[in-house]
Amino acid sequence: MKLLSKKLFECGVLQTANLHVLLEDSSCSMQSKACLYSTCDQCKDKHVLMRTENMQQTVQWQQWTVVKEKRTLLNGKEKEVTFTKKTTECGTLESLSDKFLTLFRQYKIHAFNMDNQFLYFRQTKQNLKSNEVIIHIDFAQNYVCKLKEEIQSTHFGASQNQIKLHTGMYTTLALNTVSFCGVSDCLKHDPSSIWAFMLPVLKEIKMKCPNIDTAHFFSDGPCSQYRQKHNFYLFTKHCHDLGFTSATWNFFEAGHGKGAPDGIGSSVKQAADRQVKYGQDISCSYDFIYVLNKANTSIKMYEINKSDIEKIDTAIPQKLKPVAGTMKLHQVIMEQDPNTISYRDISCFCRYGCEHAEHKLRQHIFKKPTQQLQDRSVTQSVRKNISSPHAEVEDCQPTAADIPCVKHFSNSLDPLMALKRLAKCDSFGLLHHECEALNPYIRLIQGQRRSLSSDKLMVNTFASGFTPKDLITSQTMFAAKVRMDGDCLPGCGSVFAFGKDDHSDLLRLLIIHELALHADFYTKEENLMKGYQKETSGSNELVHAYAMYSDKFIPGVKLNVRKIFEEETLGLLKPKSFMGIWQIFALSSVLRMQITSVYPQLGNPLVRRHLHRMIMPRVKSTSHIAFIMWTSTRSKSPYNWLPNHFVPLLPFR
Incomplete structure (x- = not known):
């Protein structure tokens, strides 16, 4: 959009290249969803002021384009690849103006979603209650393992082992802000791995602050990771299992999901690189955590094994019903029924009967799988297993009914392994x-x-x-x-x-x-x-x-x-x-x-x-x-x- 508006301004068609000013000129209110979604009766037909002389003039402009291209591999086979590059287009001012107006209509929706999600995030932090926690998460770019001394061949191909990092921070009134980083040798970035990373964090929150019953998740919205039906299902399932009575998952607008987790990811990778320079070897996730803990990092580190991810993966029912409008939604809300979620296009504090026009809720019901009914006793017992033997306050003592009798560790951590560690x-x-x-x-x-x-x-x-x-x-x-x-x-x-x-x-x-x-x-x-x-x-x-x-x-x-x-x-x-x-x-x-x-x-x-x-x-x-x-x-x-x-x-x- 910036490239197009800049070219139209240079040609004298637009009075300004500032997209924010153009948004204000073409809508009643920048805070109104109806205005920027073009459903307002007063401004839905209001357009950007444009000069109409010499519209048949031929001009060139640059724009970002998604390109598909066939490439020949070493074995002679062809493979189609998709990538984004800046291209030079040629056409009349009229065609350029039409393209701009078409994209500007979409940009208005994008701009409102971006501002609304940032505003909701700020207000949630400012109005945080004692029983609430805010969790902001993201995947960091994989860390490439390094050794203090390497031969030349380790710099190429499969010799460079990678580690997956899932970073984030959570904020409560009692604990302020805690940064964390999950590390794994398994490189999957799907919902199963997300929840393998999140379960230890949520259990720690419930352990340290037993009064917390409301969780607000914030993340970007890639459809292969957070914004998809499997993650929605695991979100409502595990929040119920862990004893949360209310939970929301909020997505930042596409292209605007950068935040504290990215800084945490950069921090741990730089800290790991420094330790390699000091003579440490990092060849796997365990080494990564060991080296950073030894360096007294303030970021909480924990490891997730492949078996943790596979265990969650097997618990996801097959053929889950897709959520209609997945790519447009920005807020998912947990309901009392663990097989039901509510969702809407943008995040809002209102629960039912939203007083902000058009912030309406829709519901989605996941089909109840047979396996869920069989595992009901297991999921009920999970709630009882989130306390710690290290509570300092005597009035927080669990009752005898809350004491697990059989299982004391997840499958990823048995006592012998922990002692060796x-x-x-x-x-x-x-x-x-x-x-x-x-x-x-x-x-x-x-x-x-x-x-x-x-x-x-x-x-x-x-x-x-x-x-x-x-x-x-x-x-x-x-x-x-x-x-x-x-x-x-x-x-x-x-x-x-x-x-x-x-x-x-x-x-x-x-x-x-x-x-x-x-x-x-x-x-x-x-x-x-x-x-x-x-x-x-x-x-x-x-x-x-x-x-x-x-x-x-x-x-x-x-x-x-x-x-x-x-x-x-x-x-x-x-x-x-x-x-x-x-x-x-x-x-x-x-x-x-x-x-x-x-x-x-x-x-x-x-x-x-x-x-x-x-x-x-x-x-x-x-x-x-x-x-x-x-x-x-x-x-x-x-x-x-x-x-x-x-x-x-x-x-x-």
Whole structure:
């Protein structure tokens, strides 16, 4: 349009080449949809003022044209390609004027849509409520992997591996603005990959701000990605599954979708390139995230595997009914029925009975597939799996009905894989970053009352002999057999959570996750004092004692509690490594139940004074108490006795 208006202005046909001025001259109001859509009774026949002399004069002008061209490939076959280029056209001023007027009618609609979508975006941010979140997303250009040193042949062809980046930001009143970047080795840009990227983000939002029930999505509108029936279906399905009561998806006008996500994409790619210059290798999505987290990026990074995308892809029903007018719509609205959406040509705050003329809603109903009816129980359970065991506020505790009992991770992340990932962390800061990245995948577990008979557990006769006589319980307690491979404490946690010790990898991961994210809590005396029923000498007696009991403590070196705590937590990344008192505290919070740390009447009495005690979780959700005893596979020497094993103490029934 600019090229045409400029040429007509040079020829004296138009009084100005400024398209905005031309729009104002040809309509009653720039804010009226009816005016710019040419349906207003007062200005629908109003045209741009044009000089009509010498209209048969021959002129040349430039314009952008979509061109199709056949090209011959190396194998001799022909292929038709489509591309856009600037071409020179020749014709009369009359034909140029007619072309301009035809395109100007379309441009008026384009200009109104552009202004309206930008205005809606600004007003949504300005009027954001405490229960709302704004999510602005876009795909960044693929990142080409780089190595610090490369041979020449890696610069050509398939040797250059690429990584897909899905960037965005979300804004809430509580958290302000959070930038994020999803990374994947799978290069698909379809709705399945969009929602594989979005689900961890939405779960994190619900985890951090449980009161949020309204989501406003903003994106550009390519029909192969966001603006198509499959994305509309997944949008309403997953928003319902995650417990949102209201949600909208708003599209910027074509050619005007650039925004913060593009800046985030540029930022992470530049940061990755800098790290390559500093000597790092980036050959896959995991390397990309690892390198940026190590550089302490403020952008939240997370990885999506191909299996995540395929899982969502299989959940999309075949032969979904197309949405009429897909290419014109700019707002999709979630309805109470997960198989129904409402939509309109431009975004508007009005829900029903729009007071802005012609912003009317239309509805589209997706055909209910049989598979949906079969999976209803699964989708209902998804809502319950969005909380985190790391809620700091006690009045936000979930009920027992909200606690998932079977699945604790998405298919893309099993405990062993996560532990191998964390094992690459060479600093506590990096471990903290990696554990934060796991938050969307972590699910609550709940410790429960267990017994030998109901859970079919065997008695450890040797360990039962260590049970102290001053242990007061309502029932006789027996030591239960658990694994003796270094994972005995996670095995005890697995018994209380699942009734057997075969989830020790999961419990080890959750203990590390708890310690890494809440180091401040576990290194403060007042928190360690909770449940401790003995008098102390003051001056941080417990926190200093627990640091001295650590195998990271070096006699003669000035005591640094935080440093010892961090080194001990990093030491847990080694498979089958032994645990101690700090890990029992973390296990109490993971199980969300009180633990009685039972220490035999052996060895140093001061050590027993510190370790034989009640331990309170950060957030408690049950009145049941777990009994875990320090024991040994060696002799019962009363003087130089040292524990090397943990067992759960359980009643027979």
